[in-house]
Amino acid sequence: MGILNVTPDSFSDGGEWFAYDEAVARARDLVAEGADIVDIGGESTRPGADSVPIDEELRRVVPVVRALRGAGAQISVDTMKLTVADAAVDAGATFVNDVTAFRHEPEMAAFVADRGCDCCLMHMLGDPRTMQDDPRYDDVVDDVRAFLEERAEFAVREGVREERITVDPGIGFGKTLDHNLELLDRLQEIVAIGFPVVIGTSRKSFLGRLTGRQDPHDRVAATVATTVLALERGASVFRVHDVAPTKDALTVATATLRRHGA
Ligand code: HH2
Numbered sequence: 001m002g003i004l005n006v007t008p009d010s011f012s013d014g015g016e017w018f019a020y021d022e023a024v025a026r027a028r029d030l031v032a033e034g035a036d037i038v039d040i041g042g043e044s045t046r047p048g049a050d051s052v053p054i055d056e057e058l059r060r061v062v063p064v065v066r067a068l069r070g071a072g073a074q075i076s077v078d079t080m081k082l083t084v085a086d087a088a089v090d091a092g093a094t095f096v097n098d099v100t101a102f103r104h105e106p107e108m109a110a111f112v113a114d115r116g117c118d119c120c121l122m123h124m125l126g127d128p129r130t131m132q133d134d135p136r137y138d139d140v141v142d143d144v145r146a147f148l149e150e151r152a153e154f155a156v157r158e159g160v161r162e163e164r165i166t167v168d169p170g171i172g173f174g175k176t177l178d179h180n181l182e183l184l185d186r187l188q189e190i191v192a193i194g195f196p197v198v199i200g201t202s203r204k205s206f207l208g209r210l211t212g213r214q215d216p217h218d219r220v221a222a223t224v225a226t227t228v229l230a231l232e233r234g235a236s237v238f239r240v241h242d243v244a245p246t247k248d249a250l251t252v253a254t255a256t257l258r259r260h261g262a
Contacts, residue, residue: 001037002030011046011202012216022256033243041078047132065091080104101151135174168198168224191234200239201226
């Protein structure tokens with residue numbers, strides 16, 4: 001899953017793909033590099049980010065989705081807003097990536113069910129404005145697992161078919177460095193829920209803290225290390241900015257793991 005942030009303020013690529021032409025060209029590059037899904041977002045969820053008015057999010061996202069119809073990858077819309085998801089699906093998106101797991105607007109679940117979309121339900125503690133203020137858990141993996149199970153049950157009750165659901169532990173969303181590492185290390189416990197697991201570590205700040213790399217663009221090798229670990233522990237979808245190196249790493253890791261029947 002290649003990331004396309006059509007935003008001025010995303011933590012690692014804010015402003016780089018904000019103009020329509022650049023966004024569309026970037027998405028085509030992600031597909032050429034091997035992305036099966038392009039995840040298009042018009043609102044940053046970095047810690048402390050302010051929310052974007054609906055009209056502005058629509059203006060950023062919908063024309064880009066429309067331009068990518070038939071470009072060779074599934075189009076995902078990264079939004080918590082039903083109005084934005086609705087317009088994006090009309091424009092050609094078939095995947096809804098809601099970082100609130102249908103808590104912001106619970107009607108999103110019935111919408112996803114009605115439109116037959118795939119979806120990603122992600123764990124986040126609190127909201128982007130407050131989530132990094134001293135996050136605490138009894139046991140981060142148990143708590144995240146229980147949350148994702150509850151959200152998936154809710155989605156199924158609202159009519160979403162089980163095979164349309166993926167779950168995501170939400171690396172960096174209300175998590176300390178230790179929480180992120182614990183989730184990665186015990187990712188098989190999230191995989192055991194039974195839904196395909198999406199993992200989003202790409203260029204995130206905990207990688208900067210571990211490596212000392214201040215510029216998010218310099219965190220590609222660190223990102224690749226986490227995606228290989230996550231693959232080995234059973235993750236299925238890797239949400240990344242840097243598709244080509246991730247694809248190579250996953251190809252080699254998959255070939256190696258298959259030798260053991262994994
Ligand atoms: N991370 C971000 C945004 N959306 N969706 C899922 N399912 N999983 C994630 O880990 C995830 C996500 C944050 O990263 P990014 O889009 O690069 O930055 P920003 O939110 O600043 O636009």
